[in-house]
Amino acid sequence: MNRPNLQFAPGAVLGIETSCDDTAAAVLEGGRVLSSVVAAQADHLPFDGVVPELASRAHVRLLGPVVRQALAEAGRSWEDLAGVAATHAPGLIGSLLVGLTFAKGAAASRGLPFVGVNHLEAHLLSVLLDRPEVRPPLVALLASGGHSEVVLARAWHRYRILGSTRDDAAGEAFDKVASLLDLGFPGGPAIDRLAAAGNPQAVRFPRAWLDPETLDFSFSGLKTAVRNNVAAAGGAGKLTEGERADVAASFQEAVVEVLAAKTLRAAEREGVGTVVLAGGVAANRSLRVRLETACRERGWTFAVPSLRYCGDNAAMVALAGSLRLAAGERSPWSLAAVPTLAATAFGEPA
Numbered sequence: 112m113n114r115p116n117l118q119f120a121p122g123a124v125l126g127i128e129t130s131c132d133d134t135a136a137a138v139l140e141g142g143r144v145l146s147s148v149v150a151a152q153a154d155h156l157p158f159d160g161v162v163p164e165l166a167s168r169a170h171v172r173l174l175g176p177v178v179r180q181a182l183a184e185a186g187r188s189w190e191d192l193a194g195v196a197a198t199h200a201p202g203l204i205g206s207l208l209v210g211l212t213f214a215k216g217a218a219a220s221r222g223l224p225f226v227g228v229n230h231l232e233a234h235l236l237s238v239l240l241d242r243p244e245v246r247p248p249l250v251a252l253l254a255s256g257g258h259s260e261v262v263l264a265r266a267w268h269r270y271r272i273l274g275s276t277r278d279d280a281a282g283e284a285f286d287k288v289a290s291l292l293d294l295g296f297p298g299g300p301a302i303d304r305l306a307a308a309g310n311p312q313a314v315r316f317p318r319a320w321l322d323p324e325t326l327d328f329s330f331s332g333l334k335t336a337v338r339n340n341v342a343a344a345g346g347a348g349k350l351t352e353g354e355r356a357d358v359a360a361s362f363q364e365a366v367v368e369v370l371a372a373k374t375l376r377a378a379e380r381e382g383v384g385t386v387v388l389a390g391g392v393a394a395n396r397s398l399r400v401r402l403e404t405a406c407r408e409r410g411w412t413f414a415v416p417s418l419r420y421c422g423d424n425a426a427m428v429a430l431a432g433s434l435r436l437a438a439g440e441r442s443p444w445s446l447a448a449v450p451t452l453a454a455t456a457f458g459e460p461a
């Protein structure tokens with residue numbers, strides 16, 4: 112099998128991630144994470160969701176100190192850096208602009224190479240932080256608060272999106288159902304915890320398989336079914352702790368079953384024996400176990416980042432940036448922040 116060594120930039124790379132509500136900076140050197148600082152913004156806690164304008168302002172406030180901390184923890188100064196990488200797409204436009212502008216300014220003023228990174232590619236590549244031996248061809252499930260995609264990677268930087276959500280992202284569904292159950296925000300970790308005490312077969316929530324051949328997802332009907340179920344009981348306040356756990360476990364089961372089945376079907380269809388799970392929802396214990404077990408049964412390789420690299424972080428951005436810098440890639444100073452996931456912005460067609 113073709114397993115060439117990964118080529119990293121010769122020297123330390125600073126990564127910056129500000130696509131949503133985590134302000135993050137990290138230093139990576141030769142594939143080794145020297146520091147990874149993530150400041151989760153507390154500004155959104157009263158709102159049951161991310162408030163874009165508050166996120167941008169918090170990034171402005173937090174990014175300078177977070178970058179200084181990342182450099183200090185890594186024991187590196189600006190003079191030691193071989194380049195700067197920042198997420199430029201997709202995400203909240205105001206949030207992206209803060210990190211991207213900071214990174215460009217820092218790189219330009221210090222004469223450092225700069226490269227923009229796609230957030231989804233960074234999530235995909237984050238498996239390499241713990242499992243540097245993983246290689247394409249592979250099928251990846253990228254599931255987060257903003258995205259749910261099944262992606263085929265024939266080679267690094269060559270991706271094809273095989274399926275996406277048609278409405279809510281998986282993490283968004285977790286967050287909305289957590290809100291219905293009065294569990295706070297972000298909801299994924301809370302549902303994951305509560306579901307462990309519940310019966311996943313207690314309520315048979317609908318699975319949106321859509322048309323038989325598609326690898327797309329839909330979670331909005333499931334969310335409505337949970338809302339109706341909770342309303343029929345008289346509201347979340349009327350549920351016993353055991354009943355809430357049953358609803359959480361049954362909802363989680365519906366999401367995990369569909370995500371896992373479509374990912375496995377994609378790998379089978381493409382004849383690929385490596386499956387990667389990444390993104391914030393990759394922290395979900397049930398999903399990790401489901402895919403790991405299924406891959407083991409099939410004799411496939413399964414790779415998922417350690418928990419600290421599932422959610423948004425800048426180590427994955429530094430890694431994606433380091434690989435691109437090593438390949439000689441440089442982004443122009445005119446590189447724009449792009450809120451949406453343009454298929455062409457996510458690597459080249461596989």
Ligand code: KG4
Nearest residue numbers: 255256257282299303391392394395422423
């Ligand atoms: O990748 P991420 O940090 O940010 C985006 O790029 O969106 O993902 C955040 C999402 C949130 O929706 C959060 O509820 C979800 O990941 N999440 C989880 C778990 N931990 C975080 N969802 C299910 N189970 C978890 N354990």
Ligand code: ZN
Nearest residue numbers: 255391422423
């Ligand atoms: Zn993310």
